[in-house]
Amino acid sequence: MAEETPLFKVTIDDQxxxxxxxxxxxxxxxxxxxxxxxxxxxxxxxxxxxxxxxxTCLVEVSKGSEADPRPMPKLVPSCRTTVMDGMVVGxxxxxxxxxxxxxxxxxxxINHPLDCPVCDQAGECKLxxxxxxxxxxxxxxxxxxxxxxxxxxxxNIELNMNRCILCYRCVKTADQITGCREHGVMNRGDHAxxxxxxxxALDNEFIGNIxxxxxxxxxxxxxxxxxxxxxxxxxxxxxxxxxxxxxxAQIWFRGNEVFRVTARKxxxxxxxxxxCNTCRFxxxxxNDWTLEKPAEVSKxxxxxxxHYTANKIQPEETFPKVVKRDxxxxxxxxxxxxVNEPDRDISKIHGPxxxxxxxx
Amino acid sequence: xxxxxxLKNIDVPGIRxxxxxxxxxxxxxxxxxxxxxxxxxxxxxxxxxxxxRGGAGFPTGMKWSFLAKPEGVPRHLVVNADExxxxxxxDRFLMEYIPHLLLEGILISSYCLGSNxxxxxxxxxxxxxxxxxxxxxxxxxxxxxxxxxxxxSGYDLEIVVQRGGGAYICGEETALLESLEGKRGNxxxxxxxxxxxxxxxxxxxxNNVETISAVVPIIEIGGQAYSERGVxxxxxxxxxxxxxxxxxxxxxxxxxxxxxxxxxxxxxxxGGIANGKRLKACIPGGSSVPIVPATLLLTTSDGSPRLxxxxxxxxxxxxxxxxxxxxxxxxxxxxxxxxYHTYTLARFYxxxxxxxxxxxxxGTGWMEKxxxxxxxxxxxxxxxxxxxxxxxxxxxxxxCPLGDAAAWPVAAAIRHFRDEFEWHIDNPECLVRxxxxxxxxxxxxxxxxxx
Numbered sequence: 001m002a003e004e005t006p007l008f009k010v011t012i013d014d015q016x017x018x019x020x021x022x023x024x025x026x027x028x029x030x031x032x033x034x035x036x037x038x039x040x041x042x043x044x045x046x047x048x049x050x051x052x053x054x055x056t057c058l059v060e061v062s063k064g065s066e067a068d069p070r071p072m073p074k075l076v077p078s079c080r081t082t083v084m085d086g087m088v089v090g091x092x093x094x095x096x097x098x099x100x101x102x103x104x105x106x107x108x109x110i111n112h113p114l115d116c117p118v119c120d121q122a123g124e125c126k127l128x129x130x131x132x133x134x135x136x137x138x139x140x141x142x143x144x145x146x147x148x149x150x151x152x153x154x155x156n157i158e159l160n161m162n163r164c165i166l167c168y169r170c171v172k173t174a175d176q177i178t179g180c181r182e183h184g185v186m187n188r189g190d191h192a193x194x195x196x197x198x199x200x201a202l203d204n205e206f207i208g209n210i211x212x213x214x215x216x217x218x219x220x221x222x223x224x225x226x227x228x229x230x231x232x233x234x235x236x237x238x239x240x241x242x243x244x245x246x247x248x249a250q251i252w253f254r255g256n257e258v259f260r261v262t263a264r265k266x267x268x269x270x271x272x273x274x275x276c277n278t279c280r281f282x283x284x285x286x287n288d289w290t291l292e293k294p295a296e297v298s299k300x301x302x303x304x305x306x307h308y309t310a311n312k313i314q315p316e317e318t319f320p321k322v323v324k325r326d327x328x329x330x331x332x333x334x335x336x337x338x339v340n341e342p343d344r345d346i347s348k349i350h351g352p353x354x355x356x357x358x359x360x
Numbered sequence: 361x362x363x364x365x366x367l368k369n370i371d372v373p374g375i376r377x378x379x380x381x382x383x384x385x386x387x388x389x390x391x392x393x394x395x396x397x398x399x400x401x402x403x404x405x406x407x408x409x410x411x412x413r414g415g416a417g418f419p420t421g422m423k424w425s426f427l428a429k430p431e432g433v434p435r436h437l438v439v440n441a442d443e444x445x446x447x448x449x450x451d452r453f454l455m456e457y458i459p460h461l462l463l464e465g466i467l468i469s470s471y472c473l474g475s476n477x478x479x480x481x482x483x484x485x486x487x488x489x490x491x492x493x494x495x496x497x498x499x500x501x502x503x504x505x506x507x508x509x510x511x512x513s514g515y516d517l518e519i520v521v522q523r524g525g526g527a528y529i530c531g532e533e534t535a536l537l538e539s540l541e542g543k544r545g546n547x548x549x550x551x552x553x554x555x556x557x558x559x560x561x562x563x564x565x566x567n568n569v570e571t572i573s574a575v576v577p578i579i580e581i582g583g584q585a586y587s588e589r590g591v592x593x594x595x596x597x598x599x600x601x602x603x604x605x606x607x608x609x610x611x612x613x614x615x616x617x618x619x620x621x622x623x624x625x626x627x628x629x630x631g632g633i634a635n636g637k638r639l640k641a642c643i644p645g646g647s648s649v650p651i652v653p654a655t656l657l658l659t660t661s662d663g664s665p666r667l668x669x670x671x672x673x674x675x676x677x678x679x680x681x682x683x684x685x686x687x688x689x690x691x692x693x694x695x696x697x698x699x700y701h702t703y704t705l706a707r708f709y710x711x712x713x714x715x716x717x718x719x720x721x722x723g724t725g726w727m728e729k730x731x732x733x734x735x736x737x738x739x740x741x742x743x744x745x746x747x748x749x750x751x752x753x754x755x756x757x758x759x760c761p762l763g764d765a766a767a768w769p770v771a772a773a774i775r776h777f778r779d780e781f782e783w784h785i786d787n788p789e790c791l792v793r794x795x796x797x798x799x800x801x802x803x804x805x806x807x808x809x810x811x
Contacts, residue, residue, distance in 0.1 A: 052549040053717050055757055074756040080549050103753030107722035143729045190725035192715030
């Protein structure tokens with residue numbers, strides 16, 4: 001009979017969960033939900049030996065365990081620290097953590113431009129989310145930023161090193177899933193940069209996955225760059241019979257046009273199945289794919305904002321709820337006004353909607 | 361002062377060579393150790409209270425006892441000779457002048473730990489020292505003190521000298537192991553500690569050159585006698601590399617009950633401040649430990665003399681104290697400019713940061729730029745508080761202690777010499793750069809030159 005793994009009780013931000021021994025604080029926090037889970041820019045569950053670099057997931061352990069209740073002297077990376085029975089962890093409730101995270105965001109933004117309006121990662125950028133949640137409204141950094149020319153990593157991938165935060169995810173992805181050392185970190189300190197040896201092209205069949213693991217807009221898909229913004233697209237789970245990979249992907253539509261193909265991601269924005277370059281870069285015809293269902297998109301995601309037709313939830317009428325009767329005069333803006341025309345399907349409009357699109 | 365333990369034969373001509381070393385009692389302690397059981401040696405080291413001499417001061421015997429001993433899995437001893445801390449050069453001295461002491465220490469330690477292949481990871485810039493070690497290893501092997509079946513004991517040991525690529529971070533034990541494995545010298549996250557998963561995933565002990573060398577006198581005089589030399593938890597003797605504005609820079613073996621004042625001013629050691637100047641400040645443990653001004657250096661908070669040991673130097677925390685660290689004793693006289701000095705250190709740590717974790721990678725560069733601005737006369741008063749805040753965001757938030765090492769000098773400089781920073785911002789022309797004087801208390805017109 002297999003030996004049972006003991007369960008450890010861990011309290012994170014005043015919520016308690018029981019997890020198997022060997023679970024990290026981050027994994028335990030993720031079991032409690034998105035509100036509790038610390039942010040992670042470098043940790044990637046699908047890859048081995050990731051985490052610990054970006055320091056955004058630092059948490060305060062105010063009680064080590066039942067056996068040794070002493071607090072840990074320093075903040076610890078939750079992605080690489082395993083829980084102990086009776087451990088008490090402060091994440092968003094810890095002032096020290098919030099302060100440290102604010103500092104780390106400020107440091108990450110030193111050499112990462114906030115050029116979201118022109119960055120292809122806008123709408124999907126974890127650093128953008130992190131800076132909204134933990135950052136300051138202004139930077140105190142007054143010196144020149146480091147700049148790099150754009151670099152082609154083969155025919156389909158472009159590296160914009162200016163935006164890289166050196167999370168090492170792409171390096172570990174290339175090492176672990178492509179089976180060969182494709183690229184790495186050159187130089188050190190704030191001169192460190194991701195690159196290939198003497199601008200070598202990355203031509204491995206699975207190298208496209210480094211685009212998906214990049215938390216910012218440093219690695220981009222050249223077949224999609226500047227073609228559209230993600231909030232105008234509809235992600236749909238689809239599959240195809242692929243001899244190289246599982247063929248399970250997410251295709252991003254606008255009308256009937258497939259603008260890009262990515263791997264499917266879970267709620268933590270981590271890839272579920274790695275896909276090959278052929279699926280990702282070459283299969284841009286809707287006939288290549290068997291559609292399954294609309295992809296699940298977090299309700300807080302900007303990607304949802306463009307899906308007006310898919311949003312069937314009617315706003316709650318607060319008036320009857322508060323005054324216990326219907327209003328005497330009610331202007332039903334949805335039906336009476338012509339501002340919103342329910343029959344218009346914005347996703348079928350090519351390009352951002354203008355007033356001309358509403359003229360018959 | 362008692363008899364020297366590490367440097368007792370240092371003045372013997374030709375002690376670098378095996379023949380002379382052997383004739384002066386060399387390898388007798390190794391022979392003694394090979395007749396002991398490994399548990400007996402470990403017990404002697406534990407009893408001695410020897411603390412790691414690389415800077416952290418962790419008890420060596422305890423570290424050795426953590427070593428995992430899975431059946432059939434090789435274990436390793438790695439000697440950290442990547443001495444790269446500015447101001448610290450004691451290990452170089454030991455390896456250069458009496459290399460067989462280290463080899464004998466490695467032999468005893470490796471036997472105790474069950475390592476049959478041990479490594480000396482030496483700083484790449486110490487090229488000639490690496491050659492001396494390789495020569496000494498060849499001599500010891502020829503004499504039967506290394507290799508197969510050492511002196512008929514049935515114990516085998518090979519020592520490999522590995523030259524580093526010249527990165528400061530490779531002195532951090534896990535970065536050292538990465539580098540030794542042929543990878544980029546980035547620190548690993550701990551746990552697992554090297555004692556469980558070290559070189560190539562095998563149980564490994566990483567110790568400093570001086571620590572391993574100190575095992576020889578421990579076997580010679582016994583752990584108990586060694587522990588009686590010293591004060592409190594600072595046992596045995598310590599090598600101090602003294603430099604800066606003193607009359608007699610060099611490497612000294614001291615007892616832990618020696619006062620800082622005597623060390624700086626007595627003829628036996630540093631011989632006082634050079635050129636008859638006054639003492640301004642000191643960094644007693646290598647550049648990463650906090651600087652302390654003269655007023656706090658010589659006495660502790662209760663007015664008693666501050667001693668050259670772990671506890672006394674750290675008395676009062678970083679508010680009034682500092683650390684013994686690796687024993688790189690840097691003395692600054694009254695002419696030294698703290699702003700320039702701090703900028704130099706910040707430049708070093710920015711250059712040496714591996715860039716793996718965000719606070720160290722970005723923060724060290726930010727601190728350097730602010731300090732450069734102040735040094736070049738472009739600083740603002742708000743820069744001081746900004747610097748303080750940036751170092752606070754780095755300290756304790758990084759993978760390895762390099763972040764702390766970069767933050768502490770800046771924090772201590774602001775804590776103790778804030779007025780000098782303010783003066784520097786008010787008086788944009790750096791006096792040290794222009795006139796060789798850091799006479800910051802005086803009005804500028806007094807020191808104007810005729811050009």
